[in-house]
Amino acid sequence: MKQSNIALLESEGSLYTLDRFTVVPVLQTGGTIRAIEGEKIAFPESSSLSVFPYGPSSGGMVESVYFDILTQGEKIQHVGYDADFKNRSIKLSGLTMNEALLRIERMNGVHCAAYSSLFCNICESGINMDVPDQVKYLRIAMMEAERISSHLFVASRLTGGASQNIAHMNILLLREELLRTIAMAFGHRYFFGVNGIGGINRPVDLNGFAKKIRHITDEYNEIFRTLMDSRVFIDRLDRSAIILGENSSGPALRGSGIKKDGRNFHTYYEGLEFRTITADGGDALARFIVRSGEIQESAAIVEQAVSRVSKLNVDSQGNERNHSFMAGGFMETPSGDASMIVKMGNGRVESIGFRSPSILNMQAFVESVSGNTFADFLFGYESLGIWICEMGDFQ
Amino acid sequence: MKAWILRSFKKGIITSKFPRGKNETASPWSTLPIYKKGKQDPYCPAGAIAQGKVDANRCISCGLCYPEYEPSMDIHGSESSVSVSALKKSIRIYQIDVGSCGACNLEIGALANPQYDMTRLGISFTNTPRHADALMVSGVLTENMREPLRRAYEAMAQPGVVFAVGACAISGSILGKAVSDALHIDVTVPGCPPDPFTIMDAVQKARGIV
Numbered sequence: 001m002k003q004s005n006i007a008l009l010e011s012e013g014s015l016y017t018l019d020r021f022t023v024v025p026v027l028q029t030g031g032t033i034r035a036i037e038g039e040k041i042a043f044p045e046s047s048s049l050s051v052f053p054y055g056p057s058s059g060g061m062v063e064s065v066y067f068d069i070l071t072q073g074e075k076i077q078h079v080g081y082d083a084d085f086k087n088r089s090i091k092l093s094g095l096t097m098n099e100a101l102l103r104i105e106r107m108n109g110v111h112c113a114a115y116s117s118l119f120c121n122i123c124e125s126g127i128n129m130d131v132p133d134q135v136k137y138l139r140i141a142m143m144e145a146e147r148i149s150s151h152l153f154v155a156s157r158l159t160g161g162a163s164q165n166i167a168h169m170n171i172l173l174l175r176e177e178l179l180r181t182i183a184m185a186f187g188h189r190y191f192f193g194v195n196g197i198g199g200i201n202r203p204v205d206l207n208g209f210a211k212k213i214r215h216i217t218d219e220y221n222e223i224f225r226t227l228m229d230s231r232v233f234i235d236r237l238d239r240s241a242i243i244l245g246e247n248s249s250g251p252a253l254r255g256s257g258i259k260k261d262g263r264n265f266h267t268y269y270e271g272l273e274f275r276t277i278t279a280d281g282g283d284a285l286a287r288f289i290v291r292s293g294e295i296q297e298s299a300a301i302v303e304q305a306v307s308r309v310s311k312l313n314v315d316s317q318g319n320e321r322n323h324s325f326m327a328g329g330f331m332e333t334p335s336g337d338a339s340m341i342v343k344m345g346n347g348r349v350e351s352i353g354f355r356s357p358s359i360l361n362m363q364a365f366v367e368s369v370s371g372n373t374f375a376d377f378l379f380g381y382e383s384l385g386i387w388i389c390e391m392g393d394f395q
Numbered sequence: 396m397k398a399w400i401l402r403s404f405k406k407g408i409i410t411s412k413f414p415r416g417k418n419e420t421a422s423p424w425s426t427l428p429i430y431k432k433g434k435q436d437p438y439c440p441a442g443a444i445a446q447g448k449v450d451a452n453r454c455i456s457c458g459l460c461y462p463e464y465e466p467s468m469d470i471h472g473s474e475s476s477v478s479v480s481a482l483k484k485s486i487r488i489y490q491i492d493v494g495s496c497g498a499c500n501l502e503i504g505a506l507a508n509p510q511y512d513m514t515r516l517g518i519s520f521t522n523t524p525r526h527a528d529a530l531m532v533s534g535v536l537t538e539n540m541r542e543p544l545r546r547a548y549e550a551m552a553q554p555g556v557v558f559a560v561g562a563c564a565i566s567g568s569i570l571g572k573a574v575s576d577a578l579h580i581d582v583t584v585p586g587c588p589p590d591p592f593t594i595m596d597a598v599q600k601a602r603g604i605v
Binding site for chain 1: 423492523535
């Protein structure tokens, strides 16, 4: 099913929805599915307007995506997009929980920890499995390290785009150090295969992990402070792609001054101390400031989580029984909150409803960038941390 | 400006000596797993394990074969059917994502990190296939990307080298079709995603340097 602005699941002629930051799917009577379709622009009649087709494969983008950019001189009048080029339509129906988990991990490999934790959390609550606190804290450590890595990547894209080459290289250097630290601790730079239903699949070594992360984030903080002294850098981000209101997700939402973070509502994060970072303005600069603040907060969360994990046994509990349930959940991924509904029957996935943060943020982006100059396009897009891979549908 | 210069001096040289020296690190499960113990082949969701051996092209680096298998930490798992001496001095690479999870894209991009610094080996990225000597393809082949991939290949200067980066591109892994369904693959770079050192090693092999 195609993703919409809320998680939808269609089962036996009924439609279930899951609101943001909630875990209980609601039955909709007489509901219809609002599929979002990439809007393409008809070629303009006016000779002063021109359409700039961009993509689907282009050296400037990390992933394959197509944009129609309608411009009048330097000014962007309208942007349409098609994110379906690399839609893999990942097949999940008929699979066991463990088989589905491997595919969920690869829905967005860069945010594997968040999505695998979300799926495990939903399945565990669906089968009423009691998961040890240590497993929860380990997942938090994974997700927060992943958040730092993802935010560093966005920061590297912004500094690279603004030709701040030394800062760009320094941030790439830190991200590489972080990935190597993650690989040493978890055996994989992107956490593939670590999470299992009810536990973990292989041993982890957290010795020195939190300390190394703190060292990396402290170094980033120095870079951030130096960047904030650079008028050249700030001018490139300031007032680019302004997003206000609740129609965005994650750092974009908080960058418009709204203090909403899925971690504040999630049971995993109860008892952990961290600040919800917000900024004013809703522009690319505000989102950059939010991400940079969150990098520091994530380091603090990693420290707290790791201190609560002592010795962990490798044990993903018996989960291949014929479970039947419908359950929902959400998780704050580095790009924003994701919602998912899972329906299992006789131990097999019957259907999955999903809404990724990139669905919301892409729509917010194309609306916000109209009226900006052409040069703002990159900063608007990159500052949102949009991942096309997670915008696809499931079979 | 002074702050940046001081930072650089403080950091010193951090670029790897690879390929002249040994790779300093490796992402453990992105390297080929090797048999350690146990009598039977363990469960492999990708069907990559048979009779005590792992098919590198199918392995999705999930580590579910642990503890019977453990990572080899060998980053030389790529295979090249070409050795293009014309590219020994420099090679320009165009990266194309035909349906990836994003991880392979970032690992290819990581070659530009200071730790790897691909430019010291004459490797660089280009933003258009017209200027490329090689295509690095990541992800499973989606139907909508079949045509852009073909066009990118045709735009590339010949002899163009095609790298399939990651299990998805090489074999379709557990998610879909392999890139070989649309193009002939010259170099396979196994891993899910491959370690950046593995990708760098594969580029050197295609140039006939290793």
